Amino acid sequence: MTEARPPTVHIVDDDLSFRNSVARLLKASGYQVALYESGKHFLERVPEDAPGCILLDLQMPGFDGLDLQSRLAERDNILPVVFLTGHGDIPMSVRAIKAGADDVLSKPVAKDDLLEAVERAISKYSEAHRRREWMSSRRALVNTLTPREREVFALVVRGKLNKQIAGELGTSERTIKAHRQAVMEKLKVQSVAEAVTIAERLGLLGDLR
Amino acid sequence: MGWPIRRSAAWWALSGLTAWIIILTASFGCQPAFASEPKRVIILHSFGRDFKPWSEYARLIRAELVRRSPWHLSLYEHSLYTVRLDGNAPETPFVNYLRDLYAKHPPDLIVSIGAPAAGFVQRYRHQLFPLTPMVLAAVEQRRIQRMDLTANDAVVAVSLDFARVVGNIVQVLPETSNLVIAIGNSPIEKYWATQLGRELPPVTDRLAITWYNDLSFEEMLKRAAALPPRSAILQIMLYIDAAGVAHEEGTTLTRLHAVANAPLFSYSDAFFGDGIVGGPMLPVAAASRQTADVAIRILAGEKAGDIKTPPIGLATPRFDWREMQRWNISARDLPPESEIAFRPPSIWEQHRWTLIVVIAGLLLQAMMIIALLWQRYRRQAAELESRSRLVELAQMDRALSLGVMSTSIAHELNQPLGAIMNNVQAAEILMNRSPLDLEQIKDILSDIRKDDARAGAIIGHLRGFLKKGELRLHDVELSEIIDEVLRMVEPEAARRGVEVSVQAGNPANVKGDRVLLQQVLLNLAMNGIDAMQTSLNERQLRFATAFVGDTKVEVSVSDTGSGIAETALKGIFDSFVTTKQHGTGLGLSISRTIIESLGGRIWAENRAGGGAILRFELPLTKARAP
Numbered sequence: 001m002t003e004a005r006p007p008t009v010h011i012v013d014d015d016l017s018f019r020n021s022v023a024r025l026l027k028a029s030g031y032q033v034a035l036y037e038s039g040k041h042f043l044e045r046v047p048e049d050a051p052g053c054i055l056l057d058l059q060m061p062g063f064d065g066l067d068l069q070s071r072l073a074e075r076d077n078i079l080p081v082v083f084l085t086g087h088g089d090i091p092m093s094v095r096a097i098k099a100g101a102d103d104v105l106s107k108p109v110a111k112d113d114l115l116e117a118v119e120r121a122i123s124k125y126s127e128a129h130r131r132r133e134w135m136s137s138r139r140a141l142v143n144t145l146t147p148r149e150r151e152v153f154a155l156v157v158r159g160k161l162n163k164q165i166a167g168e169l170g171t172s173e174r175t176i177k178a179h180r181q182a183v184m185e186k187l188k189v190q191s192v193a194e195a196v197t198i199a200e201r202l203g204l205l206g207d208l209r
Numbered sequence: 210m211g212w213p214i215r216r217s218a219a220w221w222a223l224s225g226l227t228a229w230i231i232i233l234t235a236s237f238g239c240q241p242a243f244a245s246e247p248k249r250v251i252i253l254h255s256f257g258r259d260f261k262p263w264s265e266y267a268r269l270i271r272a273e274l275v276r277r278s279p280w281h282l283s284l285y286e287h288s289l290y291t292v293r294l295d296g297n298a299p300e301t302p303f304v305n306y307l308r309d310l311y312a313k314h315p316p317d318l319i320v321s322i323g324a325p326a327a328g329f330v331q332r333y334r335h336q337l338f339p340l341t342p343m344v345l346a347a348v349e350q351r352r353i354q355r356m357d358l359t360a361n362d363a364v365v366a367v368s369l370d371f372a373r374v375v376g377n378i379v380q381v382l383p384e385t386s387n388l389v390i391a392i393g394n395s396p397i398e399k400y401w402a403t404q405l406g407r408e409l410p411p412v413t414d415r416l417a418i419t420w421y422n423d424l425s426f427e428e429m430l431k432r433a434a435a436l437p438p439r440s441a442i443l444q445i446m447l448y449i450d451a452a453g454v455a456h457e458e459g460t461t462l463t464r465l466h467a468v469a470n471a472p473l474f475s476y477s478d479a480f481f482g483d484g485i486v487g488g489p490m491l492p493v494a495a496a497s498r499q500t501a502d503v504a505i506r507i508l509a510g511e512k513a514g515d516i517k518t519p520p521i522g523l524a525t526p527r528f529d530w531r532e533m534q535r536w537n538i539s540a541r542d543l544p545p546e547s548e549i550a551f552r553p554p555s556i557w558e559q560h561r562w563t564l565i566v567v568i569a570g571l572l573l574q575a576m577m578i579i580a581l582l583w584q585r586y587r588r589q590a591a592e593l594e595s596r597s598r599l600v601e602l603a604q605m606d607r608a609l610s611l612g613v614m615s616t617s618i619a620h621e622l623n624q625p626l627g628a629i630m631n632n633v634q635a636a637e638i639l640m641n642r643s644p645l646d647l648e649q650i651k652d653i654l655s656d657i658r659k660d661d662a663r664a665g666a667i668i669g670h671l672r673g674f675l676k677k678g679e680l681r682l683h684d685v686e687l688s689e690i691i692d693e694v695l696r697m698v699e700p701e702a703a704r705r706g707v708e709v710s711v712q713a714g715n716p717a718n719v720k721g722d723r724v725l726l727q728q729v730l731l732n733l734a735m736n737g738i739d740a741m742q743t744s745l746n747e748r749q750l751r752f753a754t755a756f757v758g759d760t761k762v763e764v765s766v767s768d769t770g771s772g773i774a775e776t777a778l779k780g781i782f783d784s785f786v787t788t789k790q791h792g793t794g795l796g797l798s799i800s801r802t803i804i805e806s807l808g809g810r811i812w813a814e815n816r817a818g819g820g821a822i823l824r825f826e827l828p829l830t831k832a833r834a835p
Binding site: 035084108109 | 623624649662700703704
């Protein structure tokens with residue numbers, strides 16, 4: 001992933017002519033494109049994790065856009081999905097948006113609308129990518145904690161005082177204080193509030209007792 | 210002049226041989242007016258009983274007398290043979306004979322037939338029956354002037370106009386250039402030959418007259434058989450020829466007719482029917498009736514001398530159709546008001562009843578044909594009407610089908626339109642770059658053209674499908690129609706998650722209307738797609754064709770939907786039967802009407818594995834080779 005490489009738009013459309021034309025337009029507008037003739041085809045060739053988005057035809061025979069969208073969600077995909085529809089089919093569009101689509105565009109689409117939607121989706125990718133990077137780095141930090149430190153961390157983020165923690169774990173308040181210091185250092189946080197954010201975002205609040 | 214009493218043996222022989230008496234006793238017993246004594250009437254012939262036309266006069270007078278007489282009649286007939294012998298034959302024995310014969314029973318009336326007989330009774334009146342009234346019948350008026358009539362004599366004269374008789378010949382056969390006069394050589398015939406010669410039109414270059422009066426009849430026959438062209442024969446009398454042979458029985462004309470190569474004419478209608486052409490003739494029947502009439506009046510008591518009747522002239526011309534045919538005389542050449550006799554009875558006259566029955570039959574038949582044609586016309590009109598209704602309904606149904614599919618149609622159209630838009634915009638970007646990537650711009654333009662054509666084709670196709678046309682039957686290939694329907698159905702099927710497949714069969718040609726067949730298939734397909742709306746299974750729509758025997762082809766459209774309730778299978782093609790919320794209930798009904806109007810049938814079944822199969826069967830245009 002080098003900065004010089006432009007983001008990739010993954011075009012999934014069963015219509016060859018439309019697929020080629022939109023690819024041409026996006027290439028001319030400075031994007032990289034990857035073409036897929038069906039949702040299944042896309043799933044077979046899961047793209048590398050690189051900046052970009054999916055431009056997905058809502059109506060395709062058999063395995064349609066919504067089907068692909070739900071399968072991608074199961075796979076922890078962070079590539080934003082921009083739907084294209086041949087006809088403003090409102091119920092389908094609503095379903096798509098509810099399922100997390102970033103945009104629904106109607107064919108034929110004006111270049112500016114298309115590029116704007118693609119750009120917005122790509123920036124969402126960057127955001128999501130950053131969030132995922134942050135999460136995985138924090139998850140890695142959490143993983144460096146010893147079991148005892150994890151117990152202390154779990155109780156700290158639930159707002160327990162050292163004394164209460166010591167009581168719960170059956171140890172001295174001093175020991176707890178040292179553990180707490182180690183946790184804060186390992187997680188590279190300055191405040192309890194920051195630690196709570198990490199626990200919350202990693203979904204640890206439920207896990208840890 | 211005294212009557213000699215002596216009778217010669219020759220006379221007796223003659224009279225014994227040739228005199229005869231016919232006593233006709235008409236008995237009308239029931240009429241009390243009858244006197245006990247019969248009325249005695251003597252009929253006196255001029256030559257003999259069977260010389261035509263006098264024989265005809267006598268016969269008719271006799272018959273008429275008997276018919277009209279209120280009295281018993283005794284008719285006696287005698288012939289005056291003396292005139293057949295030469296002019297010097299003695300008449301006295303005959304006079305005596307008559308006088309003696311009727312001495313006890315004098316006759317009440319004497320009727321003479323012809324001029325010689327009239328002359329005889331005139332001459333011997335005082336010696337024979339001075340007071341007996343007489344009727345002189347069949348006497349030409351020229352001859353009467355020479356007679357010395359008494360108060361006891363009545364005359365029924367005829368008037369013979371030779372100029373008219375000859376004029377008729379020239380009129381009906383204008384080409385005639387040679388007129389043969391066939392006449393005998395007895396005194397009376399000589400008299401008439403002279404009269405005729407006097408009254409004939411002057412001989413001209415155009416019409417020559419040939420006299421046969423001095424020939425024997427055998428010679429006449431010989432000559433008549435070899436007459437020059439444009440000849441005609443007028444037979445006046447032929448009682449006794451130049452050889453002295455008497456020709457009784459009226460056979461001369463018949464014999465002449467048999468050999469002559471020219472048309473024959475006569476002055477008396479007694480010969481009419483024997484081979485003469487015809488014309489104005491003396492009417493024997495009318496003269497006979499007149500005579501009988503006068504006779505009855507005299508017998509009833511009227512004074513003979515007081516009864517005056519006008520002479521009977523030539524009657525309305527009559528012609529023998531057979532002779533006209535033979536001599537090529539057209540009815541147009543005849544004098545006005547002519548009568549044509551002996552025309553063979555027309556088919557109508559011959560077969561009147563058969564014809565009436567046949568014509569009635571024909572009329573009846575014609576009426577039935579007209580009625581049937583009318584019915585046929587009405588039925589055709591109704592068929593046309595129902596066909597145009599079908600066409601209208603079908604068109605409405607197609608519009609509705611497309612309405613249902615409008616989303617997919619829009620999608621289908623937006624694909625090429627969207628592609629065009631993208632390509633144009635890409636091109637705009639590329640145009641601003643340098644160097645120009647002409648290759649790519651060329652590709653773009655080519656793609657635009659293709660997409661434009663594609664959009665045009667979709668619209669054209671839809672327009673063809675929506676077109677409100679007449680029912681036009683062509684030889685159409687079913688798999689082509691299935692392909693066309695597939696193109697219409699696929700977008701909608703895709704939109705609704707239905708997979709469409711076709712089991713391609715061999716080409717099958719049927720007689721049908723392309724659009725209407727598309728419509729049937731579209732209806733069946735949309736029905737299948739609708740049936741799978743709520744299905745959680747795989748949604749598959751399948752078209753298939755298969756031959757049924759060698760003469761039919763079956764098309765089926767199957768789905769994997771919910772199937773059709775068994776009770777609904779039969780009625781599914783009825784009008785207004787719908788299971789859909791927004792259906793008109795007409796689609797399948799119209800489909801059935803279309804298929805049936807093409808001579809096929811349509812029906813629905815359920816599939817073993819779930820879902821329904823709708824099938825229709827159509828006759829192949831050409832039976833498959835076995």
